[in-house]
Amino acid sequence: VTVKSKSAYHHGDLRNALVRAAAELAEEGGPDAVTIRAAARAVGVTPTATYRHFTNRSQLLMAARDTCLATLAERFIARLEEVPEDLPRRERALTRFLASGREYIEFALDEPGLYRTCFCAEPEIEEEDDGLMPQDTAPYLLLSGLLDDMVAAGAIDPAHRPHAEGVAWSTVHGLVTLMLDGPMRRMDAEDRAAVVEATLANVARGLSAPAR
């Protein structure tokens, strides 16, 4: 990975190179592995050079996080495109919803480092300044859209629509967290798959059940 060209001076694209390196570090070791020194090392540059492009470590990490979120969004979209267009409307909405849940889970289990980086908490304030609420991320918006579609298609009871993003997201997020770090860590693939299916089915069932 380390490339030290003789004219590393005026690299030309150092910022992007550092972000890419940071994303690779994240992939292998999660957010903690994203350090100024490691990124500089990977690019073949002095740590100090990094400070030309990021004011501190946290900014580099946030840049890495953004690319991780973009990757997740891409995977979502690719997965959704696999759902046949000619399904009945209700079934299609439901299938897309479940597909996104599966993709989320697979992404997290395939790429735990990227996944953790997507959700690493930022050091304190700062974030508010840029006007973005944390849920203004592509994956979140995608999920909202899927839920809207389901309501429109009659696949979920409109009474359950409020906060459904939180309900759905919590479920898959919790599942992968428990599988990655928690008590389901040592489960074998078969059990894992069964739990995944049971869990997805349960959310969907809860959302589609009629309000009492």
Place this chain on the structure above:
Amino acid sequence: VTVKSKSAYHHGDLRNALVRAAAELAEEGGPDAVTIRAAARAVGVTPTATYRHFTNRSQLLMAARDTCLATLAERFIARLEEVPEDLPRRERALTRFLASGREYIEFALDEPGLYRTCFCAEPEIEEEDDGLMPQDTAPYLLLSGLLDDMVAAGAIDPAHRPHAEGVAWSTVHGLVTLMLDGPMRRMDAEDRAAVVEATLANVARGLSAPAR
């Protein structure tokens, strides 16, 4: 906190004192804050002394984790005892289940440091040697029991019983994780409460809905 008695020599209870200190560190700063040096400092002892009682940092952390899990279990039990005994059987089982979910969430939000420490991943192997599967923790067993009760009381469809621990746990775990570190971090108390209720209701609805 730091107490340096003149006869710190032969402390008498150093191991327990260190574990208590470790738990306090965990409470304030999560698992990362549990270090040999910090624990020794808190007890007023040399870092080296710690090695009389723990072979390395990881063992100290695991000891702290055990006390965190015990705390969670205690809170569960206390909460369950609040549920009136004279409720109809079905309703009682359901109420206890929901109460445990609420307690889990409140614990995590009240005590994020302890909560994170409960679920910090151990460094690699080792754990298997002591014969305990990670889910042999009191909280897990408690949850299993609650689910069994619900089946027995007719509150959930027996077809949904398999893997229901995973389903239920994932949901609340994901919810608090998103609230602690994720995109629900900056939600105000009101929204939070609404999402909590929506989420708990959804799991329960999913579990109790008839199998199709």
Place this chain on the structure above:
DNA sequence: TGTACATCAGTGAACGCGCGTTCACTGATGTAC
């Protein structure tokens, strides 16, 4: 009851680690004339 001595549970100094960050600097670049 008194004492010798093994053992036990600490001390204190030191090691090497990788980190974030700052400093004064210098080589490369591109622009104005």
Place this chain on the structure above:
DNA sequence: TGTACATCAGTGAACGCGCGTTCACTGATGTAC
């Protein structure tokens, strides 16, 4: 078209930090006789 020079984007050395862990050690304890 050539050159002076400002600016830009790097270098390299150094700082202080807290960490885990190891070493040779020593003071306190309790037990055997």
